[in-house]
Amino acid sequence: MSNEVEKTAAAAGTKPLLEVSHLKKYFKVGNKRTLKAVDDVSFNIMPGETLGVVGESGCGKTTCGRTCVGMYDPTDGTVLYNGKNIHELKGAEKKAFTKEVQIIFQDPYASLNPRMTVAEIIGEGMDVHGLYTGKQERQERIGQLLRMVGLNQEHANRFIHEFSGGQRQRIGIARALAVEPRFILCDEPLSALDVSIQAQVANLLIRFQKELGLTYMFIAHDLAMVKHISDRVAVMYLGSVVELATSAEIYSNPLHPYTEALMSAIPIADPDIEDSRQRIMLEGEVTSPIDVPPGCKFQSRCPRAKECCRKDAPELKEVSPGHFVACHFAGK
Amino acid sequence: MAEEKVMTPQVEEEAVEIGKNWKANPHKWTGDPNQPLLEVKNLRVSYHTYAGEVQSVRGVNFDVKHGEILAVIGESGCGKSVTARTIMSLIRHPGVVKEGSQILFEGKDVLSMSKKELSQYRGGDCGMIFQDALVALDPTMRVGKQIMENLRIHSKMTKKEAKEEAIRLLDVVGIPNAETRFRQYPFEFSGGMRQRAMIAMAVACQPKLVIADEPTTALDVTIQAQIMELLKRLRDEDGTSIILITHDFGVVAGFADKIVVMYAGQIVERGSRKEIFYNPQHPYTWALLGAVPRLDWENKQMLRTIRGTPPDLVAPPKGCPFARRCELCMNVCLEEMPPVKEFPGEGPENHGHSAMCWLYADDAPAEVREKAEALRVKGGEGHE
Numbered sequence: 001m002s003n004e005v006e007k008t009a010a011a012a013g014t015k016p017l018l019e020v021s022h023l024k025k026y027f028k029v030g031n032k033r034t035l036k037a038v039d040d041v042s043f044n045i046m047p048g049e050t051l052g053v054v055g056e057s058g059c060g061k062t063t064c065g066r067t068c069v070g071m072y073d074p075t076d077g078t079v080l081y082n083g084k085n086i087h088e089l090k091g092a093e094k095k096a097f098t099k100e101v102q103i104i105f106q107d108p109y110a111s112l113n114p115r116m117t118v119a120e121i122i123g124e125g126m127d128v129h130g131l132y133t134g135k136q137e138r139q140e141r142i143g144q145l146l147r148m149v150g151l152n153q154e155h156a157n158r159f160i161h162e163f164s165g166g167q168r169q170r171i172g173i174a175r176a177l178a179v180e181p182r183f184i185l186c187d188e189p190l191s192a193l194d195v196s197i198q199a200q201v202a203n204l205l206i207r208f209q210k211e212l213g214l215t216y217m218f219i220a221h222d223l224a225m226v227k228h229i230s231d232r233v234a235v236m237y238l239g240s241v242v243e244l245a246t247s248a249e250i251y252s253n254p255l256h257p258y259t260e261a262l263m264s265a266i267p268i269a270d271p272d273i274e275d276s277r278q279r280i281m282l283e284g285e286v287t288s289p290i291d292v293p294p295g296c297k298f299q300s301r302c303p304r305a306k307e308c309c310r311k312d313a314p315e316l317k318e319v320s321p322g323h324f325v326a327c328h329f330a331g332k
Numbered sequence: 333m334a335e336e337k338v339m340t341p342q343v344e345e346e347a348v349e350i351g352k353n354w355k356a357n358p359h360k361w362t363g364d365p366n367q368p369l370l371e372v373k374n375l376r377v378s379y380h381t382y383a384g385e386v387q388s389v390r391g392v393n394f395d396v397k398h399g400e401i402l403a404v405i406g407e408s409g410c411g412k413s414v415t416a417r418t419i420m421s422l423i424r425h426p427g428v429v430k431e432g433s434q435i436l437f438e439g440k441d442v443l444s445m446s447k448k449e450l451s452q453y454r455g456g457d458c459g460m461i462f463q464d465a466l467v468a469l470d471p472t473m474r475v476g477k478q479i480m481e482n483l484r485i486h487s488k489m490t491k492k493e494a495k496e497e498a499i500r501l502l503d504v505v506g507i508p509n510a511e512t513r514f515r516q517y518p519f520e521f522s523g524g525m526r527q528r529a530m531i532a533m534a535v536a537c538q539p540k541l542v543i544a545d546e547p548t549t550a551l552d553v554t555i556q557a558q559i560m561e562l563l564k565r566l567r568d569e570d571g572t573s574i575i576l577i578t579h580d581f582g583v584v585a586g587f588a589d590k591i592v593v594m595y596a597g598q599i600v601e602r603g604s605r606k607e608i609f610y611n612p613q614h615p616y617t618w619a620l621l622g623a624v625p626r627l628d629w630e631n632k633q634m635l636r637t638i639r640g641t642p643p644d645l646v647a648p649p650k651g652c653p654f655a656r657r658c659e660l661c662m663n664v665c666l667e668e669m670p671p672v673k674e675f676p677g678e679g680p681e682n683h684g685h686s687a688m689c690w691l692y693a694d695d696a697p698a699e700v701r702e703k704a705e706a707l708r709v710k711g712g713e714g715h716e
Contacts, residue, residue: 056552056553056554056555057523057552164641166641194407194408194579195407195579195580195620195623195624196407196619196620196623196637196638198623198624199622199623199624199635199636199637199638200637200638202625202635203634203635203637206632206634207634221552221553223553224582224624224625224626224627225625227625227627227631228625228629228631228632228633228635229631229632230631231631247631248631251627261554262553262554264557265553265554265556265557266553266582266627267553267556267557267580267582267583267585267586268582268585268586268626268627269581269582269584269585269609269621269624269626270585270609270626271585271586271605271606271609271610273585274585274586274587275586279557279561281557281558281561282554282557282558286552
């Protein structure tokens, strides 16, 4: 799928929508120690593509996403959106960027203002960017957005506390779509929702991508859902991307030992498969991202770790077309 | 093996093998395995709120045999956690266990136990693992002391014995540097470790039954796999019965012996693991199975959704609770509670499969049955 996207993009001469190169985001945590939340991450996102980002909690996926849309200033490295460095945008360009890039947040309870009505929440972005000509059009547009996400006009004058979690997340999506964005950062949009509601929201996201040609960066820890929604998947561990490939490839042929362990830990809703499969048990938990020692970050939990892993950090290398792995032993 | 030697402790401690120092349970059940350990009969629980009486659990029946793992599956608000809490007799005002409800543990009614009996039952015969370990653990008490407390009360150990035992337990559940950890507070533990500490606490007195209420929901998949492995080992080696409460079909698939599917305070389908996954009968079970993407499905296909939202349990609907969200809804579904239909499975382990649905009534119209065949999901298959 993504190969097709890339091919068609290359044929049409289009460039990646988002180019992230050597992005670093460090936080100072006192005692002169630094937390390397994002440590030298590079990837591209093509127009119309979904890049999934997975990893355990604390691996820096949210920080990475937020730095990519300009919510944080990077410590080092660049993020190019349509060829322009987003952290150096000013004035009208910055405003245009905020219109094109939107975020759907994880917690629909915390990310929507409880003192605003649904119409105010959805309309706010349209007000800022002047996307309507009169009150009538604004109202129509809000009604249209609500219908798009499966709610209706009557909900416009209600407050957030009157809605269930799934409905709130739909309002969050309507809010993001209101300014006609091209790129949406979805930061764990499904994890707060129930199974049947998750499916409803996932279907909405897939449908809008097809209909509106949106580009997503989809951050989640639900690996099955990420595979389902994404064209390509990046696996993060302690602030670094350890593997990046198409979603089919990464699930059928994981090359990094961490990815392998992650894939084998996903529970599958099929007793026969569950009974027969061999789990690769990772021992211990994610090590602290503060003052990580040199070498491969995964060495302390890696079953394959050798002497060289303690000295040199492996770089992200392309081992087969479109499949990048950061491991000394990948493919060996 | 040679490769393991180069593993060096890094920022954190070296990983500890789970289950090291495992001690066999002296109370292991050696009698008839078919004898039920726990029987829940016609359980009804309500909460009195300003909005009215919320009927959280509306007539639930099931039993758990010795050494059996029962999974209770359902979405939030379906009454699964309330059921678990009632089994531990933890329902407090404004919650009320309705008259006529019975919970028999080894033949003894938990709901009419005296305070003294209850204190032996809770933590002694029956341990509980809660979803949110940070809330369930006492933040002002050292973790070791919390485990010791249980041992001191139930196993009548001396302080020294209890301390040794607590350290052994921390070791068993895979917490590295157990002696240091013993003296730490819950906030110093990571999420996965807190959950392990809670498991250590729950199994400290070698209970006959462990209730695990969404034990891995807040955890990452790799940690989830470790915790589930630990629980499974508890059953396999000690013969402890486990009630696992979850909303995740994946977790259940490799773990449970029997599954009950709950919806709006009632059990809509029950059966062995294989029957529920490969031969599900209730439309709600189909919908749940179809709503979770599987790794072997094609990307970006539409997932099956369930329209609408669960019913309001202040005024539960008259007929089938699922009727208003069901694509096969008939008139009778809105009026009368559906009958329970038994499905004889193959082999003795697949006995007891039943679903509560009008679809299997003798006079169900042929067209609805045809439509049902099209909707039917069998585990292990894609759809649409």
